[in-house]
Structures are given as C-alpha cells and as structure tokens.
Amino acid sequence: MPSIARKLLICAAVDGLIIQPLATKGQRAQQPVKVKYGDATISSLPRDQPLETPKPNSSFEAFGIVGLFTVSRLSYLITVTGRQQVAQIRGFPVYVVTDVALTPCTSQADAELAIANTATKLRRASADKFVDDSDSESEVEGPSFSGGDDTEDPGALSDRETSENKDVSEVGGERSSIAEDVIKRRGSYGRFAQRWFSRKGWMMDQKRNMGLSNLVTDGPGSPTNKPKNGSPERELSEAVTQEGVDPPSTPSVGESLMPKLLRFAHIWLGTSRSFYFSYDVDLTRSVANRSSTTATTNLPLHQQADSTFFWNQNLMRPFQGTGNDSIILPLMQGFVGQRTFVVDRHPPQSDSQEDSMEMADMSPPPERNTEFFSPERASVDLRSSEKKFVITVISRRSTRRAGLRYLRRGIDDNGHAANFVETEQILSTPSWEPTSKIFSFVQVRGSIPIFFTQSPYSLKPIPVLQHSSEANYRAFKKHFELLGNTYGAMQLVNLVEKHGVEAIVGNEYEKMVQRFNEQKAEDSQPLAFEWFDFHSACRGMKFENVSLLLDTLGKEIEEASSTVEKGDQIERKQKGVLRTNCMDCLDRTNVCQSSFGKFMLDLQLRGEGFDMSAQLDQENSWFNTLWADNGDAISKQYASTAAMKGDYTRTKKRDYRGMVNDLGLSLTRFYNGMVNDYFSQAAIDFFLGNVSSMVFDEFEATMMSKDPGVSMSKMREQAIETSQKIVIEDDKEDFIGGWTLLSPNTSDTIKTSMFEEVVLLLTDTALYLCRFDWKLDKVSSFERVDLAHVVSIKVGTYITSAISPAETDESRNIGLVITYEPGKFDIKRTNTRSLSSTSGQSDQISGKDIFGEPTKAPAAVSGILNQAILNAIAGKPQSQSHPPRKIALKALYSRTAVSETKDVKKMTENEQINVIATEIERLVFLSQPIPGDSERKSIVEKGDIISLAEAKKSTGILEQWGHSIKKLVWA
Known part of the structure; x- marks a missing residue:
C-alpha cells in the first residue's frame, strides 16, 4: 500500500x-x-x-x-x-x-x-x-x-429517469411520438442509447477513449484551454x-x-x-x-x-x-421513493367528469415537486373525513452474488441468489407521529435458486443447468434456510414459462421444492409453491389477467399480513414473505410485486376505515408511478436499462407503443450483455471486496470475469474425488494423489489454440488423465497410462499465448510433458452420452484403446484391466509398432483475484509442477526395476516446453489484431 x-x-x-x-x-x-x-x-x-x-x-x-x-x-x-x-x-x-x-x-x-x-x-x-x-x-x-461528460459515456450506467424526461403519456396528458420518446428518454434505454443519441455522439466518445480529448482547467497553475493528451x-x-x-x-x-x-x-x-x-x-x-x-x-x-x-x-x-x-457512511443500492396521497372515509358520490378531475388534482405532483412535510404542516386543508398518508417504497439490493444480468444467474455455493432484492412498502402519516401506526409490507425477489447459466449472445438464450443434482440441492437448501431464518414462512411465486426454454429451469425448481418439502425437518415449515405462467396467462397484452394470480394468493397474502409499529413498539409482525421470480426477476416480477403491494395497501387502509374502491381517484397514478420507478431502478442496476412492461405498471394499460419500447430495451440489453457488462462485473466484484485488484490483470488477458461466488477450490476437490471413484477400478492400486491442471483439448499435442482444465490422478502403477465436464460434474473421458511405459518427463516454461502480460510471465507459466510408449494396459475410455441438461437418459461409457480403436469387451466385463486383456487376446497392436505419445500439462495460476482475498498459502506454479514430476519419477523407478548395480539416470529433464520467443513467433498478426480490437471494444 x-x-x-x-x-x-x-x-x-x-x-x-x-x-x-x-x-x-x-x-x-x-x-x-x-x-x-x-x-x-x-x-x-x-x-x-x-x-x-x-x-x-x-x-x-x-x-x-x-x-x-x-x-x-x-x-x-x-x-x-x-x-x-x-x-x-x-x-x-x-x-x-x-x-x-x-x-x-x-x-x-x-x-x-x-x-x-x-x-x-x-x-x-x-x-x-x-x-x-x-x-x-x-x-x-x-x-x-x-x-x-461521463453521463454520456458508452460504458456508463445510465441515470435514473428524471421527472422532466418522463413521457407525458405515462402520467396522463398529451401523447408524443415513439421517436420523441426514444430521443427524450434515452436514459431509460441505458448505455447503448446514451452513446447514439448523446449530443456529442459516437465519434467524440471514441476520441476521448483514445486520449484525444482536451482537458480544460481553471485551477491555479493550469492555463485555460491548454490541450493535453488524455x-x-x-x-x-x-x-x-x-x-x-x-x-x-x-x-x-x-x-x-x-x-x-x-x-x-x-x-x-x-x-x-x-x-x-x-x-x-x-x-x-x-x-x-x-x-x-x-x-x-x-x-x-x-x-x-x-x-x-x-x-x-x-x-x-x-x-x-x-x-x-x-x-463511515453506509450506502445502500436499490431504490427509495415516496408519494403522498389523500383518502376520504366518506367520499362524495359523483359521476361527473369535472368532480373526478377535481379529485384527481389532489393526487401528488411528479417526484420533482414532492414535498416532505413537517409535523405542523402534515394535515392542513383537509376535511374532517379526509386523511393524508405517505407511502414509501424501499428496495435493497443484496451485496451477495451481486452483479449484472447474464454474468450472475442462479445461485452460489453459499446459497445466495443473483439479483436478490428486498422491497419494503411502508405506509405512514406524513409526520410519522408515534401515536399513529406504521405499516410495513416486505417482499423479496431473486433468481431461481439452482445452478444455471445463459449465454449473452442470444436474444432468448437457452438456460443450461449446471452441476449435479446433489450439489444443486445443497445450495438450494442453504438458500431457503437463510430466508426462513430471516423472513419466516415462504410463498414462492414462479412466473417463468411452463413450456419452451424457460421450462428447463422451472421444472428443476419445482423438483427441488418437492424434495425440500419431503426431507424437511418436523419443526420447519414447507415451501408453498405457485407456478403462474405469466406469458401464457397475459397473452395478447392482457396484463390485467395478473388478477388471476391475486385470486389464488389473496388469502395467503392476507394471512401473512404486514408488520405494524406504534409508539416504537411492534404490535404485529409479518408472518411470512412472498418470493417472486421470473428469468431476470425484473419485468414480470415488478408487475406482480406491484399488484401484491396494491392488494396489501388496500387491506391496510381498510383496517383504518378507508375503502380505496370507493375513492374518486381510481387511477392511483401516484402508486403506479412509484412502483414503475422502482422497477426501472432495479432493472438499470441489473440489466442496464429501464424495466420492460413499464407502461402497464404506470398506466395499467398496454398498447403497441409499449411493445416497441420493450423491443428497444431488449436490443440494448443484448448489446450490454455482449460488450459492456464484463468489465463492469469485474469492477463491482472489486469494490465489494470479492476479488483483489488482480482481477483487472485477468480481465485484460481474456476480456472476461470469473464468478467468485462459486468456489473453484471446492469444485476441484470434488472433481478429483469423483474421478477417483469412476476411473480407478482396480482395488489393488494405491491412490497417491490428484491435481487439476491445464491440458490441450486434443490428445498427444503440445501446441493448440484451446486448453481445458483436466484432472490428473496418480496411483502406484498408473497415471490417469481425466477430461472433466465441469458444468455437469461428470467425467467425459479419461486415459490410463501404465507407469512402466513412461520414458521421460520434461519440466519447464510453457507459454501458451503471447497476447497478455500475465500469459507471457515465464515464472508463472510452467508445465511438464510426459512421454510414454503405449502398451496393452494403456486405455482410453470416452463417455459417449454427454449429458445435456435436457437429456434425462442414462450414461453409457464406451471403451477405446489408446490407439483410438473401439474395444469389444462384453457388457459384463467393466474392469479396465480385464478390458485390456481382452484387447490383447483380440490381437490389438502393441507398443513396439507405435511411436511414443505425449501428455502435456500446465500448472494453474496459484495466485488469482479470488485467492488473493484469502490468507491461504499455496504452492507456486513451479513448486507444484516439480512435486508432480518428482512423484511420478519415483513411482516410475519402482515399476521399472533395473538389474544389478547399474546407476539409474533421472528421467526428468529441465528445458523449455514452449519458450516465450517461440510463442511470440507462433502468434499470428490476425490473433494480435483480434485481441486488440476486442480490448478496444471491451476495455
């Protein structure tokens, strides 16, 4: 420091x-x-x-x-x-x-x-x-x-829409054209629209990013209008x-x-x-x-x-x-909004338009003119039957698994869901006097609490389930244990489609709920689950059909009630909470949560003697606008644009203008997900302390950001354990150790454009190279090499790319190459059923020998050694007729942005590779005895596998240009 x-x-x-x-x-x-x-x-x-x-x-x-x-x-x-x-x-x-x-x-x-x-x-x-x-x-x-000029920066998070930029059609009055909406309200479309519709435009911003803008300062010692280079x-x-x-x-x-x-x-x-x-x-x-x-x-x-x-x-x-x-001043991200309104115990009965408009004038003005009343001004100019209330909406975004749309989905190992937001609706008097009641109604939203991902390179990407069912259930259970301890009983509202791509995660969610309820402890409460297919129920822009969901859940909401405080004492506490989700937990979720909030507000006012259905102001624009602003704020913080379906939330009406608006928002989200969000996610993780500043080194190398909420060390330990159970079939083999390393995705290769993380297992007689499906926690294939066939081991610098500084650091890019002569006990087996998230079919493993030819062992014979013997009986070719083969392995970086945030002492890359090479050599000598007193020579050779100079020569101009262009766009 x-x-x-x-x-x-x-x-x-x-x-x-x-x-x-x-x-x-x-x-x-x-x-x-x-x-x-x-x-x-x-x-x-x-x-x-x-x-x-x-x-x-x-x-x-x-x-x-x-x-x-x-x-x-x-x-x-x-x-x-x-x-x-x-x-x-x-x-x-x-x-x-x-x-x-x-x-x-x-x-x-x-x-x-x-x-x-x-x-x-x-x-x-x-x-x-x-x-x-x-x-x-x-x-x-x-x-x-x-x-x-940062508010017009293309990488900026767009400002929350101000009242003077709002379309008048949203709060009543004259309608404007769609083009006027887009230009006037470009902030709601996020960073993409800010770039194209800003007064300085695209080219000015590009100049600034390249350091061509001028700096004008009036400070002492700084001449005015003096150009500078950045x-x-x-x-x-x-x-x-x-x-x-x-x-x-x-x-x-x-x-x-x-x-x-x-x-x-x-x-x-x-x-x-x-x-x-x-x-x-x-x-x-x-x-x-x-x-x-x-x-x-x-x-x-x-x-x-x-x-x-x-x-x-x-x-x-x-x-x-x-x-x-x-x-120390605590900051909360989310939304805080407040509106005042007046209700009448005995509203005048009039159907005339003039009286209705006169009553409507009593609704509060837009946010910029909202008054914050002092106690002595709280109840002036009101009739005896009227009362003024204040409604406050506070949304609190969680710092756990925080981030942006496609980069933070589902759940993490600790049970924290992405885009988790606690929204509190508070009803009070403007003066907040202790003798009056304060009502608090809390709802939560959060991503479907299972492991899944979606690609940002599609307008409607297919969800891909990750990890095993057991791993999903462990995280799922942690999530609802945390929520249960905080909020009590849970009513789950699932708004995703029952058919189509969204059903993949919806069905898995429902299965997890059923399993949780079957295995719950006797003293715990079950999860109430309601699946409401929002798109199907509201097809044809009939968003008013959300009332069907209220008909189903109205009784549960009323029983859960809300918290009531009076005189700094809690008279009644909310008994449970509604947890609502769609795919993003933004648009559909906000529409339904606002409906739940309005339902609870009517109940609270009815208890105070006010019937909202009898009021002349039936539009409740003050309520709709407040919740629409809340939806826009949460959406911009997660997806960088205002919320879709906002026209319905504001006006309770849906037309073609809203559909066109939502199309623009979809395209903007698509652009942000592909380009802007990767660096923003890395920065958010850094400011929250989830990663160290080393995250920017990693970002510069790959233009991507990793998920610190998923423990890679735990995943690697589980992968080693899973691989050991599957591939080591002979009980006579003693397990020595296991490691995760990088290896070319093609066998018998040192240079390749693609590397993958593999599991290396070592026993007293053989080593196993396991190619692991990290998304599904399965072994996709493995190779067995008898230690008696190992010829040599080369340890040294292994530069696989010369693009970024981290990849050219010779002290961190270390690897080893194991050379062996194939023999009859060297086996390669491949999982031919790969296990897509929609498959549901049983796995089948087919065997191949090390030469790539399929084995024909009977189904009853599953042992590797038995299978190899059958290959030998069938006349398979032996090692003397085939050239030596190589297994190339590279050490994973011991220091990462995530690991540096923890006080964990790890071996360096060089130390790890030397330990593996030394252990393999020791076991090779035990399996290859030499006669007499002959002096044994070491099979470990020190030397460059791929030197930095060689890597630079093999890096083509197109590859360099591609990385430079990507860096210009992403960084």
Missing part, C-alpha cells in the same frame, strides 16, 4: 492526508470531518453547516465519505459531492447520491490538482444554479474530478509518485485499466443515482428487522447496518479501527 494511504490509515501524518472531526455530534449521525492534504482540504458536511471561507480552489464541500480503494500503487478517496433528498423517514431526510469526487491519494501534487479542479467545477455549478435555480434539483451538483483520469492514474514509494519497473495491467475503472466508479457510485443514504436512519433494515436492533441504537450506523445491503462496507475498511468510525 502506498505510504500516503498508510498515513491515512493511522491518521498520524502531519504532511500527508489526515482525517479529523470538526465537531462532535451524536454517535448515530456522521460527524463533519476535514480531510487535509498539504494546502488542499476536503470538508465533509453531513448537515448544512457553514465552514470558514477557504482559499480559492483549496477545498470543496463533501456530504460524506464513500471509501478508499487501491489498485497497485494508486489509491483514490471517494467522497459524495452531490445529493438530492428523495424521502423523509421518521422526520429524517433520505438522500440519493447524484455525484462523487475521486481524489488521488498517492501524490500530493495530484491530490491538490484534483481538489482544485473539483472545487472550481462545483463553484461554477453553484453559480449557474444561483442564476437559474431550476437548472438542478440537487443541493450540490456538478461534475467532479472525473469529468462532466483525460484527467488517465493523467492522474499514470502519474508516478516519488514520496517514499518504490514504483514497479513497468505499470501493472491494473493501472493501464485505471482510467476506465475511474469512469465506472464515478458513474456507478455517482451519476447513476442508484445509491442512497441517511445520516440518522438505517436504510438497510426493514421496520420489523430494525426493531431487533433497538437495544444498540447508540452504536454508529455502520455497526447497526445489515452487511447484506451495506454496499460500501469494503471501501470503508481502511477507516475502521482508526478512531474515526463516525465518518
């Missing part, structure tokens, strides 16, 4: 970056802090408290600290510079983050320049706001150090510090991707408007869950927060244990 960042951690440096509280406030609220770096200052103000007038461009006001992250030798402090109030809960404001600043901490010169630039831009934005107050809604808003992020991230830091000889891959990481961090944490916070209220817990922490209310918010929904917990770790816990 750089010295400056280390000084930050101990808070003891005089000339470095120091964090010190400015004033003392309650422990629950964040304290104002001053972060000083030389003559530059960042002042953090959670409240609107004045500061002493600073020197020009020496400081800027921040509303909170998000955290600190480090990649290689570069560290950045993230602070909140823009916020907008979106709700008030219990009298305390709730904010959405609208902008952040990223300040480099490695170099004092860079830090001062970044602070000066941020201060200048914020002051300019503040002046513009003073001239035109309608220009911005946020209290402090404007581009931070990362640049003001973006601010690139200049600052490439700066090499000399403050006691010994930099590497060459920049790491992680540093080369730093400009893209900074743009992503600025957009994801700031301008995407997807992160929410409060200084006084714990947003990560529902009303029912919050009641269990009442005894610890004097603790700081970050110690009360539920880690499942605490998104910047990892970024805040450098500040923990430093005596500055008060500056």
Whole structure:
C-alpha cells in the first residue's frame, strides 16, 4: 500500500492526508470531518453547516465519505459531492447520491490538482444554479474530478429517469411520438442509447477513449484551454509518485485499466443515482428487522447496518479501527421513493367528469415537486373525513452474488441468489407521529435458486443447468434456510414459462421444492409453491389477467399480513414473505410485486376505515408511478436499462407503443450483455471486496470475469474425488494423489489454440488423465497410462499465448510433458452420452484403446484391466509398432483475484509442477526395476516446453489484431 494511504490509515501524518472531526455530534449521525492534504482540504458536511471561507480552489464541500480503494500503487478517496433528498423517514431526510469526487491519494501534487479542479467545477455549478435555480434539483451538483461528460459515456450506467424526461403519456396528458420518446428518454434505454443519441455522439466518445480529448482547467497553475493528451483520469492514474514509494519497473495491467475503472466508479457510485443514504436512519433494515436492533441504537450506523445491503462496507475498511468510525457512511443500492396521497372515509358520490378531475388534482405532483412535510404542516386543508398518508417504497439490493444480468444467474455455493432484492412498502402519516401506526409490507425477489447459466449472445438464450443434482440441492437448501431464518414462512411465486426454454429451469425448481418439502425437518415449515405462467396467462397484452394470480394468493397474502409499529413498539409482525421470480426477476416480477403491494395497501387502509374502491381517484397514478420507478431502478442496476412492461405498471394499460419500447430495451440489453457488462462485473466484484485488484490483470488477458461466488477450490476437490471413484477400478492400486491442471483439448499435442482444465490422478502403477465436464460434474473421458511405459518427463516454461502480460510471465507459466510408449494396459475410455441438461437418459461409457480403436469387451466385463486383456487376446497392436505419445500439462495460476482475498498459502506454479514430476519419477523407478548395480539416470529433464520467443513467433498478426480490437471494444 502506498505510504500516503498508510498515513491515512493511522491518521498520524502531519504532511500527508489526515482525517479529523470538526465537531462532535451524536454517535448515530456522521460527524463533519476535514480531510487535509498539504494546502488542499476536503470538508465533509453531513448537515448544512457553514465552514470558514477557504482559499480559492483549496477545498470543496463533501456530504460524506464513500471509501478508499487501491489498485497497485494508486489509491483514490471517494467522497459524495452531490445529493438530492428523495424521502423523509421518521422526520429524517433520505438522500440519493447524484455525484462523487475521486481524489488521488498517492501524490500530493495530484491530490491538490484534483481538489482544485473539483472545487472550481462545483463553484461554477453553484453559480449557474444561483442564476437559474431550476437548472438542478440537487443541493450540490456538478461534475467532479472525473469529468462532466461521463453521463454520456458508452460504458456508463445510465441515470435514473428524471421527472422532466418522463413521457407525458405515462402520467396522463398529451401523447408524443415513439421517436420523441426514444430521443427524450434515452436514459431509460441505458448505455447503448446514451452513446447514439448523446449530443456529442459516437465519434467524440471514441476520441476521448483514445486520449484525444482536451482537458480544460481553471485551477491555479493550469492555463485555460491548454490541450493535453488524455483525460484527467488517465493523467492522474499514470502519474508516478516519488514520496517514499518504490514504483514497479513497468505499470501493472491494473493501472493501464485505471482510467476506465475511474469512469465506472464515478458513474456507478455517482451519476447513476442508484445509491442512497441517511445520516440518522438505517436504510438497510426493514421496520420489523430494525426493531431487533433497538437495544444498540447508540452504536454508529455502520455497526447497526445489515452487511447484506451495506454496499460500501469494503471501501470503508481502511477507516475502521482508526478512531474515526463516525465518518463511515453506509450506502445502500436499490431504490427509495415516496408519494403522498389523500383518502376520504366518506367520499362524495359523483359521476361527473369535472368532480373526478377535481379529485384527481389532489393526487401528488411528479417526484420533482414532492414535498416532505413537517409535523405542523402534515394535515392542513383537509376535511374532517379526509386523511393524508405517505407511502414509501424501499428496495435493497443484496451485496451477495451481486452483479449484472447474464454474468450472475442462479445461485452460489453459499446459497445466495443473483439479483436478490428486498422491497419494503411502508405506509405512514406524513409526520410519522408515534401515536399513529406504521405499516410495513416486505417482499423479496431473486433468481431461481439452482445452478444455471445463459449465454449473452442470444436474444432468448437457452438456460443450461449446471452441476449435479446433489450439489444443486445443497445450495438450494442453504438458500431457503437463510430466508426462513430471516423472513419466516415462504410463498414462492414462479412466473417463468411452463413450456419452451424457460421450462428447463422451472421444472428443476419445482423438483427441488418437492424434495425440500419431503426431507424437511418436523419443526420447519414447507415451501408453498405457485407456478403462474405469466406469458401464457397475459397473452395478447392482457396484463390485467395478473388478477388471476391475486385470486389464488389473496388469502395467503392476507394471512401473512404486514408488520405494524406504534409508539416504537411492534404490535404485529409479518408472518411470512412472498418470493417472486421470473428469468431476470425484473419485468414480470415488478408487475406482480406491484399488484401484491396494491392488494396489501388496500387491506391496510381498510383496517383504518378507508375503502380505496370507493375513492374518486381510481387511477392511483401516484402508486403506479412509484412502483414503475422502482422497477426501472432495479432493472438499470441489473440489466442496464429501464424495466420492460413499464407502461402497464404506470398506466395499467398496454398498447403497441409499449411493445416497441420493450423491443428497444431488449436490443440494448443484448448489446450490454455482449460488450459492456464484463468489465463492469469485474469492477463491482472489486469494490465489494470479492476479488483483489488482480482481477483487472485477468480481465485484460481474456476480456472476461470469473464468478467468485462459486468456489473453484471446492469444485476441484470434488472433481478429483469423483474421478477417483469412476476411473480407478482396480482395488489393488494405491491412490497417491490428484491435481487439476491445464491440458490441450486434443490428445498427444503440445501446441493448440484451446486448453481445458483436466484432472490428473496418480496411483502406484498408473497415471490417469481425466477430461472433466465441469458444468455437469461428470467425467467425459479419461486415459490410463501404465507407469512402466513412461520414458521421460520434461519440466519447464510453457507459454501458451503471447497476447497478455500475465500469459507471457515465464515464472508463472510452467508445465511438464510426459512421454510414454503405449502398451496393452494403456486405455482410453470416452463417455459417449454427454449429458445435456435436457437429456434425462442414462450414461453409457464406451471403451477405446489408446490407439483410438473401439474395444469389444462384453457388457459384463467393466474392469479396465480385464478390458485390456481382452484387447490383447483380440490381437490389438502393441507398443513396439507405435511411436511414443505425449501428455502435456500446465500448472494453474496459484495466485488469482479470488485467492488473493484469502490468507491461504499455496504452492507456486513451479513448486507444484516439480512435486508432480518428482512423484511420478519415483513411482516410475519402482515399476521399472533395473538389474544389478547399474546407476539409474533421472528421467526428468529441465528445458523449455514452449519458450516465450517461440510463442511470440507462433502468434499470428490476425490473433494480435483480434485481441486488440476486442480490448478496444471491451476495455
């Protein structure tokens, strides 16, 4: 870690970056802090408290600290510079983050320049706001150090749709054309539309990505309009510090991707408007869950927060244990929205259109004009039979198995489902007085809790089931045990198709539920399962048929009821929870969840003496818009676009305009899934602490990101165990060890374009090369080589690609080649039934000898040795008539982005290969005795298998160009 960042951690440096509280406030609220770096200052103000007038461009006001992250030798402090109030809960404001600043901490010169630039831009934005107050809604808003054009970046997460950009047809009024919708509301179509419909367009963005844009600064010492060769992020991230830091000889891959990481961090944490916070209220817990922490209310918010929904917990770790816990501000990703409405116990009975419109005028205005009432203003201008309520929707996205659409599906080993969201609907009075009841209704959504994947290279990809039934059930059981402990009884609502490609996972889901209920403990509750084929029931745009689902589940929802709090005491607690899913848990799920929420709202108001069916305002646009905004927010965070079927959620009507809109969203999701999501997923995993910064080295090599939620070490242990049970059929063979290595996908080959992970087993008499189907946990084929036939072993550098720096590191790319002379006991067997996820047929293993010819052993004879004897009797050719064969093996990388996050000591690649070679040689000598006292020569030879120079020569120009083009697009 750089010295400056280390000084930050101990808070003891005089000339470095120091964090010190400015004033003392309650422990629950964040304290104002001053972060000083030389003559530059960042002042953090959670409240609107004045500061002493600073020197020009020496400081800027921040509303909170998000955290600190480090990649290689570069560290950045993230602070909140823009916020907008979106709700008030219990009298305390709730904010959405609208902008952040990223300040480099490695170099004092860079830090001062970044602070000066941020201060200048914020002051300019503040002046513009003073001239035109309608220009911005946020209290402090404007581009931070990362640049003001990021909202139009093609790799950006698009902003949540603002009320001024909404189509008037969604909230009533004049309709506009589809073209106008697309251009005006391009943000809802995500990153793809932002690129094509931005005012700067495609080419300007390409120039910026190639470092051709100009940087204009007004800071001290920076001449205005002076052209520079790159973006601010690139200049600052490439700066090499000399403050006691010994930099590497060459920049790491992680540093080369730093400009893209900074743009992503600025957009994801700031301008995407997807992160929410409060200084006084714990947003990560529902009303029912919050009641269990009442005894610890004097603790700081970050110690009360539920880690499942605490998104910047990892970024805040450098500040923990430093005596500055008060500056840790928990952020929650998801949605917070609030609307006010008025109901009447005795509504006037009038059918006239004028009266209806007059009543409709009482509904709250769009979100930008939503008022947050003080207690004394809560009930003004209301008739005696009328009452004003506030409805608040809070959606909390889980940090477990977090990520983007096709890269995070199904479940992980720990039972965490992808796109898991807890949505709480709160009904209260505007003043939240203790004498009034507070109603809380919680629902959850999440991916189908089994192992499956879908390819992003198709508009409607076929789900592919993964792993064995036992592995699926173990994770499935963990998932529902976790949910049961948190929420109680479970009502599962499955919205996928009963026929077609979606039925593959739907049927498996149903089987798992049945097995769970059959094997459940006596004191546990069964899972209630309802399969509602949404597409079939609502075919022909008849989305109103969702009422059929309510007819089925209405009684269960009413029995589960909701949590009721009065006077800070829980009078009634919700008995169970609805878990809803479709394939993405976005569009169909949001439509049904909004219907469940409306059903519960009607029940709650009926208990208070208000009949919603008798109100003149039958449209309930305030409710529909709130839930549509919620659906859009969750969809953008998972699929990078607004939710489909949003027109029905907003208006309860469906027409051709909605179908055209959904087509555009589908194409945008398709593009994002193929191109943008891979780097974004790697960055999300890095910020959450699931992987180390080494993930960017791995991304640069393959342009892909791995799933840290699936334990590869556990999978490899299980693969070795499974292979051992299947292939070692002779009980007389003593098992020595097993390893997972890389090998060419073609036998008897050293050079190949494709490598696969295989299992190598070693016994006292033979070695087995098992080709394993990792998706299905099955052995697809294996080769048996008698140790008596091994001739030589070569150990050395094994470069399989010269494209990326990681692949050309000679110290990490080590392998061995085993040369043997085929004999009658050397067998190759292949699984001829490969086990697709839809097969359902029994496996059949057919045998082949090592020369590739099929064996003709009787069905009763299954042993490998018996089969080999039959081959010999049948006159199969022996080793002397065939040339030697080779088995090439390469060590897996011992250090990965996932393994580096754990304190596990592993052997290096060179140590692992030497251990395998030495053990094979020892057993070969035992199986090949030599007569007399002859001196035995080692069969292990040191030398390059494929040297770096040879690999570079064999790397073609087209391969290099292909990787460069892919890197240009993906990275």
